[in-house]
Amino acid sequence: MKLIHNEMPVLGMGTFRLEDDIAYNSVKMALELGYRHIDTAQIYGNEAQVGQAIVDSQVERHELFITTKVWNANLNTNSFIKSVRESLEKLKTDYVDLLLIHWPSPESNEPMKEYLEQLIEAKNQGLAKNIGVSNFTIDLLEEALKTIPASELFTNQVEVHPYLTNEKLRAYCDSKNIHVTGYMPFAVGKVLSDDVIIEIAKSKGVTPAEIVIAWSLSLGLSTIPSSTKRSNLLYNLKGENLQLSSEEISKISNLNINDRQANPDFSPKWDI
Numbered sequence: 363m364k365l366i367h368n369e370m371p372v373l374g375m376g377t378f379r380l381e382d383d384i385a386y387n388s389v390k391m392a393l394e395l396g397y398r399h400i401d402t403a404q405i406y407g408n409e410a411q412v413g414q415a416i417v418d419s420q421v422e423r424h425e426l427f428i429t430t431k432v433w434n435a436n437l438n439t440n441s442f443i444k445s446v447r448e449s450l451e452k453l454k455t456d457y458v459d460l461l462l463i464h465w466p467s468p469e470s471n472e473p474m475k476e477y478l479e480q481l482i483e484a485k486n487q488g489l490a491k492n493i494g495v496s497n498f499t500i501d502l503l504e505e506a507l508k509t510i511p512a513s514e515l516f517t518n519q520v521e522v523h524p525y526l527t528n529e530k531l532r533a534y535c536d537s538k539n540i541h542v543t544g545y546m547p548f549a550v551g552k553v554l555s556d557d558v559i560i561e562i563a564k565s566k567g568v569t570p571a572e573i574v575i576a577w578s579l580s581l582g583l584s585t586i587p588s589s590t591k592r593s594n595l596l597y598n599l600k601g602e603n604l605q606l607s608s609e610e611i612s613k614i615s616n617l618n619i620n621d622r623q624a625n626p627d628f629s630p631k632w633d634i
C-alpha cells in the first residue's frame with residue numbers, strides 16, 4: 363500500500379459513529395482484511411474498542427498507523443496531555459502514530475498558540491510520533507504556522523468528497539507542502555447513488571465506492587472511509603488499485619456542490 367511521508371497508508375479505516383461491539387468487530391475485520399491505518403478520536407468514544415481489536419488482531423504494533431484526535435474540551439493546558447495519556451491507555455499503546463487537534467478551538471476560547479504548544483509537547487514526550495490538525499481553514503493554518511512550521515504538520519484532515527472538493531483549501535495546503543487527508547469520502551453514503559459515479563462504475567465493472575476511493579487518491583489525498591461490513595471494507599480497499607482517466611477524474615470533480623456533511627455549530631468560517 364502506498365504510504366504518505368513513508369509512514370501512513372493512503373487508505374485508512376474511519377471509526378466515527380462506530381460504537382461498542384460494532385466498533386470492535388469492524389476494526390478487527392478491517393485488520394484481518396489488511397487495513398493498517400485506523401482513524402479514531404477521543405469524542406468517538408470507541409478508543410477502548412479500537413485498542414482491544416488491535417490487541418486481539420495480533421498485528422504487530424509497528425505495522426500499524428493509529429490516529430487519534432484531541433477533543434475541544436481538552437484543548438486547555440490543564441487537560442491536554444492528561445487526555446492524550448488517557449487515549450493511549452484506552453488504545454492500549456504507548457504512542458499514537460498521529461495526534462490531531464480535532465477542531466480549532468470553538469470561538470477561540472483557548473488561544474491556538476497554547477494548544478499547539480501542547481501538541482508539540484505531546485510529540486516531545488513521545489506520546490505521538492507525528493502531529494497535525496483537522497478542520498483547519500486557510501486563515502487558521504496561517505495562524506498555526508506562526509507557532510508550528512509546516513514541515514512539522516503531518517496533515518490537515520478535512521472533509522473531501524465529490525460533492526465537496528475543497529479545492530481552495532487543498533491548493534493552499536499544496537503550496538505549503540501540507541498533506542491533506544480527506545474525511546467522509548462517501549459523504550456518508552450520499553455520493554454512492556450519484557448517476558455520474560454509477561455510470562463510471564458500470565463502465566469499469568466495479569462498485570461506486572471503488573470509483574470514489576480511486577478519485578480521492580487521484581487527487582493526492584489519503585482517505586479514511588468507514589464501514590461495518592466485510593464486503594464494503596474490501597471494496598474500499600480495492601479502490602486503491604483502480605486507475606481513472608483524467609476525463610473521469612474531472613467528471614467526478616465537477617460534481618462539487620459544496621455540500622458539507624460535518625458542519626457543527628462550532629465550525630470555523632469555512633473556505634468556499
Ligand SMILES: NC(=O)c1ccc[n+]([C@@H]2O[C@H](COP(=O)([O-])OP(=O)(O)OC[C@H]3O[C@@H](n4cnc5c(N)ncnc54)[C@H](OP(=O)(O)O)[C@@H]3O)[C@@H](O)[C@H]2O)c1
Nearest residue numbers: 376377378545546547548549550551571587588589590594
Ligand atoms: N476530523 C473530523 O472532524 C472528521 C469528521 C467526520 C469524519 N471523520 C473521519 O472520517 C471517517 C469517514 O467518515 P464517515 O464514516 O462519517 O463517512 P463515509 O466514510 O463517507 O461513509 C460511511 C458510510 O458509507 C457506507 N459505506 C462504506 N463503504 C461502503 C461501500 N463500499 N459501499 C456502500 N456503502 C459503503 C457505510 O455503511 P456500512 O457500514 O453499511 O458499510 C457508512 O454508512 C470517519 O469514520 C472518521 O474517522 C473525521
